[in-house]
Amino acid sequence: MNLRFTFLALILIFSFSCNKETKKVEKVSQADDSSSELYQISKTPLPSNLNWESNLTDPIYSSPNAVKGGSYNSFIDSFPLTLRVVGPDSNGGFAGVIRALQLSPTDYHPNTRKPIPILATEWAHSKDLTTIYYKLNKKAKWSDGKPLRVDDFIFALEMYKSKHIVAPWYNEYYTKNFAKIIKYDEHTMAVVGKNPKSSEDLHYYYGLGAFPKHFYNLSKNFVKDYNWKIPPTLAPYQIDVVKKGKYLTLKRVKNWWGENERFFKNRFNVDKIKYTVIRDQNVAFEHFKKGELESFGLTLPDFWHNKAKGKIFDSGYVHKLWFYTKSPQPEMGMWMNLDREIFKDINTRKGFSHAMNVDKVLKTVLRNDYERQHNAATGYGKYSNESIKARKFDLKKAGSYLKKAGWEKRGADGIRVKNGKRFSVKVLYGAKHHNDRLVVLKEEAKKAGIELELKLMDGSTAFKAMQEKQHDVAHSGWGAMWKPQYWGQYHSANASKPQTNNFSNTNDKELDKYIDGYRLEFDSKKKAKLSRQIQQRIHDLSVVVPTYLIPYFRQAYWRWIRLPKDIATEVSDSATDPLGLTTGGLFWVDKKLKSETKEAMKNKVRFKPETIIEKKYKTKS
Amino acid sequence: MRSFKLNPLTVKKINRFKSIKRGYYSFIIFSLSLFFAMFAEFFVNSKAILVKYEGNYHFPTYSDVISGETFGLDYKYETNYRELNKQFESEESDNFVIMPVFPYNPLENDLQEGIYPPTAPNMDNQHFLGTDTTGRDILARLVYGYRIAIVFSLGLLLINYVIGITIGCLMGFYGGWFDIIVQRIIEIWSNIPFLYVVIIVSSIVVPSLGVLMGIMAFFGWMGMTWYMRTKTYKEKEREYVLAARALGAKDRKIIFSHIIPNSISLIVTFIPFSIAGGMTSLTSLDYLGFGLLPPTPSWGELLSQGTSRLDAPWIGISVVFAMILILTMITFIGEAIREAFDPKKHTTYQ
Numbered sequence: 001m002n003l004r005f006t007f008l009a010l011i012l013i014f015s016f017s018c019n020k021e022t023k024k025v026e027k028v029s030q031a032d033d034s035s036s037e038l039y040q041i042s043k044t045p046l047p048s049n050l051n052w053e054s055n056l057t058d059p060i061y062s063s064p065n066a067v068k069g070g071s072y073n074s075f076i077d078s079f080p081l082t083l084r085v086v087g088p089d090s091n092g093g094f095a096g097v098i099r100a101l102q103l104s105p106t107d108y109h110p111n112t113r114k115p116i117p118i119l120a121t122e123w124a125h126s127k128d129l130t131t132i133y134y135k136l137n138k139k140a141k142w143s144d145g146k147p148l149r150v151d152d153f154i155f156a157l158e159m160y161k162s163k164h165i166v167a168p169w170y171n172e173y174y175t176k177n178f179a180k181i182i183k184y185d186e187h188t189m190a191v192v193g194k195n196p197k198s199s200e201d202l203h204y205y206y207g208l209g210a211f212p213k214h215f216y217n218l219s220k221n222f223v224k225d226y227n228w229k230i231p232p233t234l235a236p237y238q239i240d241v242v243k244k245g246k247y248l249t250l251k252r253v254k255n256w257w258g259e260n261e262r263f264f265k266n267r268f269n270v271d272k273i274k275y276t277v278i279r280d281q282n283v284a285f286e287h288f289k290k291g292e293l294e295s296f297g298l299t300l301p302d303f304w305h306n307k308a309k310g311k312i313f314d315s316g317y318v319h320k321l322w323f324y325t326k327s328p329q330p331e332m333g334m335w336m337n338l339d340r341e342i343f344k345d346i347n348t349r350k351g352f353s354h355a356m357n358v359d360k361v362l363k364t365v366l367r368n369d370y371e372r373q374h375n376a377a378t379g380y381g382k383y384s385n386e387s388i389k390a391r392k393f394d395l396k397k398a399g400s401y402l403k404k405a406g407w408e409k410r411g412a413d414g415i416r417v418k419n420g421k422r423f424s425v426k427v428l429y430g431a432k433h434h435n436d437r438l439v440v441l442k443e444e445a446k447k448a449g450i451e452l453e454l455k456l457m458d459g460s461t462a463f464k465a466m467q468e469k470q471h472d473v474a475h476s477g478w479g480a481m482w483k484p485q486y487w488g489q490y491h492s493a494n495a496s497k498p499q500t501n502n503f504s505n506t507n508d509k510e511l512d513k514y515i516d517g518y519r520l521e522f523d524s525k526k527k528a529k530l531s532r533q534i535q536q537r538i539h540d541l542s543v544v545v546p547t548y549l550i551p552y553f554r555q556a557y558w559r560w561i562r563l564p565k566d567i568a569t570e571v572s573d574s575a576t577d578p579l580g581l582t583t584g585g586l587f588w589v590d591k592k593l594k595s596e597t598k599e600a601m602k603n604k605v606r607f608k609p610e611t612i613i614e615k616k617y618k619t620k621s
Numbered sequence: 622m623r624s625f626k627l628n629p630l631t632v633k634k635i636n637r638f639k640s641i642k643r644g645y646y647s648f649i650i651f652s653l654s655l656f657f658a659m660f661a662e663f664f665v666n667s668k669a670i671l672v673k674y675e676g677n678y679h680f681p682t683y684s685d686v687i688s689g690e691t692f693g694l695d696y697k698y699e700t701n702y703r704e705l706n707k708q709f710e711s712e713e714s715d716n717f718v719i720m721p722v723f724p725y726n727p728l729e730n731d732l733q734e735g736i737y738p739p740t741a742p743n744m745d746n747q748h749f750l751g752t753d754t755t756g757r758d759i760l761a762r763l764v765y766g767y768r769i770a771i772v773f774s775l776g777l778l779l780i781n782y783v784i785g786i787t788i789g790c791l792m793g794f795y796g797g798w799f800d801i802i803v804q805r806i807i808e809i810w811s812n813i814p815f816l817y818v819v820i821i822v823s824s825i826v827v828p829s830l831g832v833l834m835g836i837m838a839f840f841g842w843m844g845m846t847w848y849m850r851t852k853t854y855k856e857k858e859r860e861y862v863l864a865a866r867a868l869g870a871k872d873r874k875i876i877f878s879h880i881i882p883n884s885i886s887l888i889v890t891f892i893p894f895s896i897a898g899g900m901t902s903l904t905s906l907d908y909l910g911f912g913l914l915p916p917t918p919s920w921g922e923l924l925s926q927g928t929s930r931l932d933a934p935w936i937g938i939s940v941v942f943a944m945i946l947i948l949t950m951i952t953f954i955g956e957a958i959r960e961a962f963d964p965k966k967h968t969t970y971q
Binding site for chain 2: 306360363364365395414432438440446457458461
C-alpha cells in the first residue's frame with residue numbers, strides 16, 4: 001500500500017469534499033455512550049448478516065521454482081534520519097522500506113485489483129459502507145514471537161491521533177476519517193470510518209497498519225526514544241544491522257508466520273538485503289557494473305540508451321528489462337485557462353489542441369520512449385475511457401477551428417491576429433528538463449500561427465502561480481491516485497478561484513453533474529461509467545491537451561537474479577523489489593549462476609546478451 | 622570651422638596601442654566579430670537573403686514573414702527556405718534562393734524521425750558544429766548567444782559605470798561625513814549575497830534581459846566607486862582644479878568637465894575586463910538556470926547541456942572554445958589598453 005502514502009497529500013484535498021456525509025456518521029458514534037473516543041469493546045456479538053469474503057481464488061503470481069537464500073544489495077542516496085514510521089524526518093527517501101515493513105489486514109491483488117488477505121483471513125463490510133470487519137490471521141506473529149491482536153490496531157489508531165508523534169498531518173487525517181475500532185475478541189474487529197466508501201475502496205481507506213503495542217510507549221519523548229529503536233515486525237524482513245551513515249541491512253525473519261500463506265508462498269526469497277549509502281547515481285551505476293549491486297533502474301532515457309552499454313551487457317552478464325505495466329498514470333497535460341478571453345471560445349481551444357505537436361516531441365527529443373496520453377486518467381482499468389483519442393497535430397484542422405473562432409488572419413510575423421490582438425499565450429511550467437519538449441512545441445505551433453511564450457519558474461512557485469490562475473496555459477501534471485479524481489481539477493466549485501487545482505477554470509454544468517454523481521456513487525460499475533463519461537466530457541470541452549505517459553519501468557540486473565515466468569505484476573515498479581507485500585519479493589538469487597558468472601568474467605567467457613522487452617500489460621493505443 | 626584634430630597625447634596612446642600587436646589584432650578581430658554578430662541575420666539564418674520567384678525578388682531577412690503560399694507551396698506558415706532552395710535547384714527554372722552561409726536560426730529544431738538529437742557535426746546537413754539536445758544548430762546558438770551576451774555586458778557596463786563613477790567622484794570630491802557614510806553603506810551593500818538575491822528574484826519574476834541587467838547592476842556598481850574615489854581625492858588637489866575653482870567654476874563643472882576627463886585613462890583600462898566579467902556572469906547565471914528564459918540562445922545553457930551530455934562532446938567543446946577565444950581576445954585588448962594608457966610612458970612625476 002505504498003501508493004497510499006505517496007499520494008496521501010492529494011487524497012487529503014479530496015477528503016475535504018466529503019464533509020456533508022461526515023456529520024451524520026459522527027452523530028451516530030457520539031450516541032454510543034459506552035465507547036471511548038478510539039475504540040469500544042463490543043457487548044453485542046458480530047452482526048450475523050455479514051457477507052464474509054476471503055479471496056483464496058485469485059491467481060498466484062510467484063514462481064514455484066524460487067529458491068530461498070542469498071543476498072540482495074541495493075543502494076540509497078542518503079542515510080535515513082530516523083527509523084520511525086511517523087513523526088519528524090520520517091518521510092525521507094527510505095520511508096518506502098520502513099513502510100513496507102508495516103502490514104495491514106488486506107491489500108489488493110496486483111493483477112486482479114481485488115482485495116487479498118494479508119493479516120486478515122476474512123473480511124466483510126456493513127451495508128452503509130462505512131465499516132469494515134476483519135477476522136485476523138491467528139498465525140500472525142510479531143518477529144519477537146508475540147501474537148498479533150486487535151489491540152495492535154487500536155494502538156495504531158491511538159498513535160496516529162496522538163500529539164506525541166509530532167505529525168499533524170497524520171493526526172488530522174486519522175481524526176477526520178476514522179471514527180473508531182470495535183473489538184469483538186482478540187482476533188475480530190471492525191474499523192468504523194466517518195465517510196462511506198465503495199466496497200473495494202473501504203480496504204484502501206480504512207485498512208490501517210498494525211503497530212506492536214507491547215513495544216511502544218506513547219509518551220512525550222516518543223520522537224526521541226524511537227529514532228533508532230528497531231521495532232518487531234509482522235513482515236518477512238526485519239531491520240538487522242544499522243551502521244549510521246554507511247549501510248543498513250535487513251534479514252529474513254526465521255520461521256516467518258506467512259511462509260505458507262497462499263499469496264506469500266515462494267516469495268521473499270533472499271536471506272539478507274543490504275542498503276548501502278551511495279550519494280551519486282552515476283557512482284552507484286559504477287558499483288552496479290562491478291557487480292556490487294544486483295540491479296539498477298534504467299527508466300531515464302539517458303541511462304537506458306547511452307549509459308547501459310559495454311562489456312557486461314554485450315557479454316550477457318547483465319540483462320536489461322523494459323517492462324510495460326498497467327499502473328495508474330499521472331495526468332500530464334497543458335491546461336488552458338478558460339478565464340482568459342482567448343480560450344473562452346471552444347473553437348480556439350480545439351484549434352490550439354490541434355496545433356500542439358506532441359507526437360513530434362515524443363518521436364524526437366523523447367526518443368519514442370514516452371507515449372501519448374489520450375484521456376484524463378490512464379491506467380485505471382474500467383475507469384479509463386480508452387475510446388478517447390487525443391487531438392493530433394493537424395494544421396488543416398487547427399486552421400479551420402481557428403478560422404471559426406475569428407483567428408483567420410496572420411500578422412507580419414506569421415502569428416494569427418484578431419481585432420489587433422496576436423495569438424500569443426504564456427505557457428507556464430516548473431521543470432527545467434521540460435525545456436527540450438516545450439521548445440519543440442513552440443516552434444511547431446508557429447506553423448499554425450500560434451506563439452507560445454515559455455515561462456519557466458521554480459517548481460513550487462510555478463505550482464502556486466497555477467493555483468492562482470496566473471497562466472494562459474499550464475504545462476503540468478497530477479500524480480497518479482488510487483482512483484481517478486476529478487472534483488479538484490474540473491468541478492465548477494473550484495473554477496475562477498485562487499488556491500484551487502482547477503487550472504483550466506472549467507465551469508460546465510454537465511460535467512459538474514457527472515462529477516457530483518461520481519463522488520456519491522459507491523457502486524463500482526456505475527462509478528466507472530461516470531468516470532468514463534467525465535473523461536469524454538473533458539475531451540469534448542477541450543480544456544486540456546493531454547501530453548505524455550511513461551507506462552513502464554526499465555532496469556538492468558545481473559544474470560544470477562532469476563525472475564518468475566511473468567517477470568513482474570501489472571502494477572510493479574521494479575522486478576527486483578525485495579520487500580513490497582503485493583508486488584515485491586518475486587525474484588530469487590541463483591548461487592550457482594552467480595559463481596558461474598564470476599568465473600566466466602575472470603576467464604572472459606561470454607553468454608548470450610539479453611534484453612527483454614515485455615509488452616503483455618501494455619495498453620493498446 | 623576648426624578641423625577635427627586629435628590631442629597629440631591621444632595620438633601617442635593610439636600608436637602605442639597599435640604597436641602592441643596581439644592586443645591590436647585582437648581588437649580588430651573582436652570588432653569584426655561584433656559587426657558580424659550585429660548583422661548575424663545575414664550570415665546565420667534560416668531565412669534566405671534573396672529569393673527570385675517568377676520574376677519577383679524577395680528579401681526575407683528583415684521583412685515580414687513570407688508564407689509558403691507566396692512561393693507556390695501548400696502551407697500558410699513561414700517558408701522553409703532550405704527546402705525551397707532544394708526544390709528550385711531540382712526544377713532547373715529561373716527561380717533561385719540565396720541562403721546564408723550557415724542556414725539555420727538559433728531557435729528551430731532540426732529534427733528527423735529516427736535520429737535523436739544531439740547530432741554530431743556534419744558537413745552534409747550544414748550543422749558545422751553539430752546540434753544540441755533539441756536538435757538546434759550549435760553554431761547559430763553560439764552566434765546569437767554571443768550577441769545577447771555582448772549587448773548585455775555593454776549595457777551593464779554603462780549602468781555600472783554611470784552610477785559607480787558618479788558616486789565615487791562625489792565621495793572623493795566632498796569627502797568628510799558624506800564619504801564615511803557612503804563608504805559604510807557600500808560595505809554593507811557588498812555583503813548582500815548576490816547569488817541568493819538572484820535566485821529569489823528569478824523565482825518571483827520571470828528574468829528578462831532588462832531585469833537581469835538591473836539585478837546585476839544593483840550589485841555591480843560598487844566596484845568602480847573605490848577607484849574613482851581615490852582618483853578624485855588625488856585629482857582635486859591638483860593645480861588645474863584649483864585654477865578652475867579660482868575662475869569660479871561650480872562643483873558640478875569641476876567634477877564632470879575636469880576631474881572625470883582626467884580620470885579617463887583609469888576608466889578605459891577597466892572597460893575590457895568589465896565586459897569580460899559581464900559576459901561570464903550572464904553565462905554562469907544561465908548555466909545555473911537563473912538566467913534568461915528558454916529558448917533564448919545562451920552560452921550558459923549550452924555549457925550546462927555540454928556538462929550533462931559528455932557523450933556529445935561537440936556541445937561542450939564548441940562553447941568552451943568560443944568562450945576561451947572571446948575572453949582571451951578581450952583580455953589581450955585590455956592589457957594593450959593598460960599599456961597604452963600607462964601614465965609612466967607619457968609623463969614624469971616630479
